[in-house]
Amino acid sequence: VRLENELREAQANDEWRLYYQPQVDQAGRCIGVEGLLRWQHPERGLVSPGVFIPLLETTELINPVGDWVLETACRQLAQWAHHPAFAELSVAVNVSPLQFRQVDFVAKVEAILQRTQAPCHKLKLEVTESLFLEERDDARDKMLRLKQKGVRFSLDDFGTGYSSLAYLAHLPLDQLKIDQSFVQQVIHSKANAAIVESTIALAQSLSLEVIAEGVERDDQQAWLLTHGCRTYQGYRYGRPMPLDALEAMLSAES
Numbered sequence: 001v002r003l004e005n006e007l008r009e010a011q012a013n014d015e016w017r018l019y020y021q022p023q024v025d026q027a028g029r030c031i032g033v034e035g036l037l038r039w040q041h042p043e044r045g046l047v048s049p050g051v052f053i054p055l056l057e058t059t060e061l062i063n064p065v066g067d068w069v070l071e072t073a074c075r076q077l078a079q080w081a082h083h084p085a086f087a088e089l090s091v092a093v094n095v096s097p098l099q100f101r102q103v104d105f106v107a108k109v110e111a112i113l114q115r116t117q118a119p120c121h122k123l124k125l126e127v128t129e130s131l132f133l134e135e136r137d138d139a140r141d142k143m144l145r146l147k148q149k150g151v152r153f154s155l156d157d158f159g160t161g162y163s164s165l166a167y168l169a170h171l172p173l174d175q176l177k178i179d180q181s182f183v184q185q186v187i188h189s190k191a192n193a194a195i196v197e198s199t200i201a202l203a204q205s206l207s208l209e210v211i212a213e214g215v216e217r218d219d220q221q222a223w224l225l226t227h228g229c230r231t232y233q234g235y236r237y238g239r240p241m242p243l244d245a246l247e248a249m250l251s252a253e254s
């Protein structure tokens with residue numbers, strides 16, 4: 001209950017932070033970032049979302065916090081749009097199924113895009129398979145309406161859910177994101193390698209982009225490149241970091 005009350009105060013106390021983790025192409029150039037929520041707690045320090053996202057979801061605080069994440073990401077996109085070194089970056093944000101299922105979710109995103117003047121096609125929403133277990137047609141309808149604005153969709157944690165693959169044919173996705181649990185074992189586990197290979201092939205045959213997350217080592221990237229995956233995210237390229245650290249890193253590179 002204490003944690004719950006503190007979470008309710010976090011917004012007013014300005015304790016939310018959006019960290020950014022690079023997403024790179026095969027040459028190692030940063031082409032985008034994933035925004036990852038952190039809670040800067042006065043005593044606990046920087047708290048990771050694994051601890052509080054479940055609580056945000058059971059208390060429905062996920063909706064206002066999710067709004068904050070979207071607004072922050074879009075404001076960043078709008079700022080970067082005027083800066084030659086950052087103008088091409090996309091920003092991906094995680095959207096919880098509860099958040100996506102709000103009746104006014106599409107209107108909220110449209111209002112944020114309008115208010116911030118963010119370039120819509122640089123915003124990528126990361127959704128998970130669990131979103132499509134229920135009310136699939138509603139999810140599809142919302143995705144189509146946002147895609148009309150140019151917003152893009154990535155399927156996060158691909159391969160870790162329990163749903164059938166049939167939904168893939170019906171949803172307007174742009175990207176599959178190979179879960180880090182497969183990527184980390186890709187060199188040493190034939191089964192994981194087979195899963196990653198099949199995912200890359202599936203993405204190619206459905207004309208979807210594919211990104212591997214959790215890439216930590218050169219040998220993993222080399223394996224992925226050999227097997228046709230050309231976009232990566234992971235500690236190998238950078239941890240989730242505050243905005244100033246990201247901008248410093250990118251400025252030093254260019």
Ligand code: G
Nearest residue numbers: 035036037048049050053069094095096240
């Ligand atoms: O950044 P980290 O690896 O600690 O994230 C842990 C989990 O929290 C991941 O599953 C990630 O998708 C989730 N997460 C991070 N930021 C957000 C956010 O802004 N919204 C939601 N719904 N989940 C997030």
Ligand code: G
Nearest residue numbers: 094156157213214215216233234235236240
């Ligand atoms: O569920 P989602 O994919 O949104 O979560 C991303 C999570 O993975 C974040 O908590 C992030 O900190 C973590 N992460 C990102 N890159 C790596 C990596 O290379 N190795 C490990 N172990 N975790 C990573």
Ligand code: MN
Nearest residue numbers: 034094126156
């Ligand atoms: Mn994610």
Ligand code: NA
Nearest residue numbers: 156157179180
């Ligand atoms: Na993931």
